[in-house]
Amino acid sequence: MLEVKGLRKEFGQLAAVKDLRFILAPGDIFGYIGPNGAGKTTTLRMLATLLEPTAGTAVINGVDIVKQPEAARPLIGFMPDFFGLYEGITVWEYLAFFSEAYGISRRERRQVIENVLELTDLTVKRDAYVETLSRGMQQRLCLAKTLLHDPLLLLLDEPASGLDPRARAELKELLKEIGAMGKIVIVSSHILPELSDFCNKIGIIEKGDLLLWGDVDDILRQLQPSRLLSIRCLDGAERLAQWLSRQPEVASVQIANSKVEAQFIGDDESQAQLLRRLITEGFKVATFSETTMDLEDVFLRVTKGEVA
């Protein structure tokens, strides 16, 4: 369990992060969204014990990161947005270096390294020198290193930046797998499609303020109380719009191109009944779909485009 309690960071007069509060449970994948300069990296660095908060703290499984940073570190895995690798050693030696540095016993070391290599799909590169790896491979190696000591909390700062589409897709799959292992994963990003597939919780930060956080579905429901139905009939949009405006569950109707868009207040059952009534009324329905809000819409609706 991770509980963030009023975490705040000031740099002189500037409050980079203001009194953050949220709670995450094992298995949660938390998408930490915000524009550049919003305070994402500062938050992650504070959670990673690399930056001392001005006020507040966070507690991971009962360990306070401010009072007991050395006890909290074995529970944390941090992958910074800009990272380097030690050169002159192979992938295996690199992981052996860190496994020793994390205090993994000599007996377990081999098995642990083999496991993370397999998880990150780097087994074939075990004897390659780290500086010869592609950016995507280096990203995976850094993630493998971060997973060596089996941390409960994984902090990934812009993990997909600089990766090509294939490497991004592979990283997404990998993160899903890690989430399924029962870890708390916090992924910061300003590229929203990156997060939409695998995050079950999100937080939106702007100018140091956490504007909202919670379950993705709950947030979407809060921000979109009505459903937007998009209907196209072969009979013409005018007649359909008139008919829809007379229905009790329809709040408003609008014609867009050849489609009619209706704000629908009702559940799935009443939505199915509306479709049945349309057909009974003799409308030749070509398409009938619900336009759902995505993270990008949420982000644009909540934020004002300001930076700290």
Place this chain on the structure above:
Amino acid sequence: MALWQRWVSENPVLRYHLFGQTRLMARRPLWQIVIVTVPLVVLYLWLVYRVANDGMPELVITLECLALWLVAPLMTHSVFAMEFEKATWDMLVLTRLTAGQIVMGKFFSRLALLSLFVCLFAPLLWMAAVHDFTAISPFALSFWLLQTQLVVVGWAVLLTAVTLWLSYWLKRGMVAAAVAFAGQVFILFILPALWVLFLVMFYASVGRPLDPFEFRFGQDSWLRYGWMIDLRFVALFYNPIFTLAGLWFLRDTPSAQTPILWGTWQGIVYLLMASLFVTALLRSVAKATKKPL
């Protein structure tokens, strides 16, 4: 785990800096390795030949000083700075390594490389001294050799510690190297020259002769230690070049007429100062990373 195990035998930082980085240097195109190593090997073999035939310990000491005092900052300047430049520092901090393992691992790896150079030059100096110093006893020769090595190596260790400290605080390898070299040139050459100029002018103005070793013939034996705390000549007496010159010229002087512990004391002071810098660095790293020592 014992301190020795923690800092040396079970320290991955020491192993990486000793082997990983060295291997990185060796993984260059063959022609580059040949261009660098062949002239050095030829020079060394020429030196062995000259020493075997002509002795010339002064040449060996000069080359040893040049090698060690140039190499020490060169191989240390980026040891900490590379962590910041390559953004690997945060990853190191998050491991369970102690501040002592990080600092001492880096420091000992440099000392190990430095000792390779000592192993190359010390036997040569011994050969050259045996060849040339026929007038002094084997005991006096061995003592002279030890004192000389203490000064040369002590200064190199101090340079390594200072450069390591600079590398941590300046966070840029090239800047640390430049500051270390500039500082060395200032302390070895510019400061003594200015100091002597000032002293000569001062003594001329008061009409007294300038004798840095006036305590040498003092009535009381404690006066022969006086040079150690004589602030008038501190920039000269603690200058390693001046110290080595003193050892050279005093090598066959009766011990009753030489400043007591000349050479030995300077070597000890250099090592003490090096340990002060390393301790300060250790404490800084422990404080900044909130890691135990």
